[in-house]
Amino acid sequence: MSAVSSSSPVVDPKGAYRDELIAAGLLISTGVDGIYGRSARFEQVVDALQDSITRMTTPDKPELMRFPPLLSRKDFLDSGYLKGFPHLAGTVHCFCGNEADHRRLLECVEEGKDWSDMQEAAEVVVTPAACYPIYPIVARRGPLPAEGLLVDVSSYCFRHEPSIDPCRMQMFRMRENVRIGTAEQVLAFREDWLKRGFAWVEKLELPVAIDLANDPFFGRAGKLMAVGQIDQQLKFEMLVPVTSEENPTACVSCNYHITHFSEIWPLRDQNGEMAHTSCVAFGIERITLALFRHHGFDIDSWPAGVRAELWP
């Protein structure tokens, strides 16, 4: 037997972990990579993580805002997301025709033809990041108070990147705290969260490392933007190995946007200066998957310290 034929079939560890999660009934297959149902046990951990984040952030008295996972198309276009991440966005389209159009639509569907050109762009897109809805809303309120603003926001977010890696879902929940204010306020917020976020992941007894990172910008121009983001140290990620030791998964990120959003929407501090913004973002599904990976599928047998943090 040759060395090649005796080797076991190549199994992608990402796909293998997804299959384990589905076999254990934690995730439910829908037939689309990256779109999964969640079981009671999975959601029990999700709820506990959300509650744990709430307990951690409540002393900061954030203003809570919750949004459905659709964003105004106008705000989406204004945001410039299509410049950096056209490949990840999802726009929503609707049928606006009459009964004759409807018959043609059904014929196309019946015959397996493409019918996407019979759908018109709606006023909304699928939310790409939880914090996007808040900037135009805060800007409309006028100048910020002296202490700036802290917003707690959370929603399902969409990234069009079908993958067998359960850590790379197309639709997942992101919880963020967003700081809007002067450069000093915003940088202090990020410094603080680099420590707090790390300490929190450690309390969950997950192996974590912090690293500089960049967003997945599109194309060659995007490569330059990624380099600039690294050079300016704008994005830090808290990485936990889940489906790969070599490519650990970003579970929490701390991002400094400088004045990116106040150049788009008139976010101004009390002196009329362009506001700076920064956020800490928790990938709820990813942290959940990391917990199941490192502590096992049986929640009752998780380490006492982890259980105390999640179910105090």
Add this chain to the structure above:
Amino acid sequence: MSAVSSSSPVVDPKGAYRDELIAAGLLISTGVDGIYGRSARFEQVVDALQDSITRMTTPDKPELMRFPPLLSRKDFLDSGYLKGFPHLAGTVHCFCGNEADHRRLLECVEEGKDWSDMQEAAEVVVTPAACYPIYPIVARRGPLPAEGLLVDVSSYCFRHEPSIDPCRMQMFRMRENVRIGTAEQVLAFREDWLKRGFAWVEKLELPVAIDLANDPFFGRAGKLMAVGQIDQQLKFEMLVPVTSEENPTACVSCNYHITHFSEIWPLRDQNGEMAHTSCVAFGIERITLALFRHHGFDIDSWPAGVRAELWP
């Protein structure tokens, strides 16, 4: 002064209630009718309603499934939703081009031209009703056990019907309990929920009436389907006046689908017969809006009985 010029401007009570909710900070305008942010106080009621429904349904031991608000496009097409409700559906489209295509896309956006034909249909659509994902999943499991199945499901749902009525959102949360089994099991479930649902709304001290109803089918053929639905008494709604006394809002519905879903997906009972299905559906935002309408915007001053039901 003529009678016409002296009359006050016609104010639509639906839009007026929405403006009150926004002015009170309960809802947050996004600039798109039917897409709103929710404040901490609004979500406090939403969470309490979800918990109250959970307490009510836990003794029935439903299997909990949660889905992101995107549905497999294949399951969506199979479901036949496009036949009955093409005008309400939202399909998700994505950019799949190269860098040259990307430049053209950005030019179109810059020049305000339509760029929807540069987006291709993705594998997903926005979920039209919370229960849609479960039928193909349950069918893949094989024949039902003798006792049938009860599923607790909830998600944000999309209906493309921009409206100034806050009770007619484009994106809202629907919580459902779905019964799958024999005709007897399923009809008994619906009979039971007609009583339990009504009693629950009464405990919330909302003025409620039950009426036969039909779904908003499209076009002239749809009118016939609506008549058939009424004739067969398939849909009952629990109606509460919120923005109109004449047209009260459906807050809870009890629906019998006969074998509609088992004709699409092979849902079979233990004897191999086509399974029947039925569901009770709670419109979470609508019930929340009804509570604010009838008990006021100050939760602390709500009637003791209502508070006891929501925060026991």
